Amino acid sequence: MIERAVDFERLRWMRCGTCSSEWHANAEWLDRFHQRDEACLNCGTNCESEKRPDFWASQDDPSHDDSKVRETFWYHTSTHPNWPDRAFDPTATITDITKRRLQEIGGDGRGLERWATRQKAKALHLGTYEAAIENMLRRMTDQNGADEQFYLYRVRLRRNASIEPGVHPERANMAGDVQLAELCAAGVDVLRYVNTHEDPSSVSLAVRLEAILAVQVIPVPLAVNAADAWVSAGAARLIEAARLPAPEPKTKFERMQRHRPSALSIEVSKMEDEVADRLPFGLRDRFHRLFDEENLSAEPAAFPSKLIGLAALVNDPLAVLGLLDTVPSREV
Numbered sequence: 033m034i035e036r037a038v039d040f041e042r043l044r045w046m047r048c049g050t051c052s053s054e055w056h057a058n059a060e061w062l063d064r065f066h067q068r069d070e071a072c073l074n075c076g077t078n079c080e081s082e083k084r085p086d087f088w089a090s091q092d093d094p095s096h097d098d099s100k101v102r103e104t105f106w107y108h109t110s111t112h113p114n115w116p117d118r119a120f121d122p123t124a125t126i127t128d129i130t131k132r133r134l135q136e137i138g139g140d141g142r143g144l145e146r147w148a149t150r151q152k153a154k155a156l157h158l159g160t161y162e163a164a165i166e167n168m169l170r171r172m173t174d175q176n177g178a179d180e181q182f183y184l185y186r187v188r189l190r191r192n193a194s195i196e197p198g199v200h201p202e203r204a205n206m207a208g209d210v211q212l213a214e215l216c217a218a219g220v221d222v223l224r225y226v227n228t229h230e231d232p233s234s235v236s237l238a239v240r241l242e243a244i245l246a247v248q249v250i251p252v253p254l255a256v257n258a259a260d261a262w263v264s265a266g267a268a269r270l271i272e273a274a275r276l277p278a279p280e281p282k283t284k285f286e287r288m289q290r291h292r293p294s295a296l297s298i299e300v301s302k303m304e305d306e307v308a309d310r311l312p313f314g315l316r317d318r319f320h321r322l323f324d325e326e327n328l329s330a331e332p333a334a335f336p337s338k339l340i341g342l343a344a345l346v347n348d349p350l351a352v353l354g355l356l357d358t359v360p361s362r363e364v
């Protein structure tokens with residue numbers, strides 16, 4: 033099996049939507065591009081144009097080769113400890129009211145059944161290690177997943193998985209409700225697309241469950257040694273901050289705020305900045321508000337090890353891959 037080298041600071045491959053020029057860009061260039069201070073070097077199209085330059089998969093990416101796709105380890109992060117689950121019942125987590133509403137769709141009393149079939153046929157998403165970790169961080173900060181237990185999956189595809197030719201642009205609804213049957217020829221198990229959000233310009237896969245041969249899984253972040261100097265000092269800082277009252281508002285804006293940040297959450301934000309400063313430039317924005325306010329107040333001393341554990345997934349991927357090597361494989 034092929035294990036790709038992990039590099040969160042990889043140069044990104046760009047293609048201009050206007051003139052089709054292609055080039056490599058680093059995180060600093062992309063930052064300036066998104067602030068309209070850079071544009072396509074050939075035709076001058078900037079980020080405001082509908083035909084703007086966007087991430088694209090380099091021709092050198094080995095994932096253009098079908099046999100390489102099948103021989104490579106792919107990754108996925110999930111809050112489910114038993115993913116992918118063939119016995120998954122999409123109706124198990126919806127309310128009776130929602131069930132009745134779905135049941136009425138179509139007027140033939142089979143609406144719920146059609147909805148469940150569609151849910152079960154949704155494509156699963158696999159990507160690089162970097163894409164899987166970035167996806168988890170995004171869910172933690174954007175979707176109230178801060179205190180959920182996540183699992184990292186390493187995935188092997190079947191040797192006979194059928195792959196749609198080409199690498200395709202990421203569609204607007206790609207992360208959500210993708211039905212391979214609607215995008216590919218009948219019988220296709222794997223669709224390659226350019227990931228423009230996580231590990232941008234890498235190739236990700238939308239796959240049918242049947243394309244997956246086996247998975248290995250570990251809970252993430254990994255446990256951190258509580259005796260680590262930064263972790264124990266951090267715990268002491270947060271226990272102290274939890275005892276302090278919220279700081280008095282100083283500016284007019286602060287006086288108008290209905291919810292003033294607590295001394296604890298201010299200290300946690302400082303701590304996140306300290307850790308983010310040692311991460312690759314493009315990932316620093318992801319290290320904010322990785323906590324749930326209520327759980328944080330209940331157990332402030334637990335946060336520093338979580339934060340260091342999350343940073344280690346980025347800074348020390350070899351330890352993570354080494355641990356995955358020790359875990360038995362489960363056939364799907």
Ligand SMILES: [Zn+2]
Pocket residue numbers: 048049050051052053072073074075076077
């Ligand atoms: Zn151009």
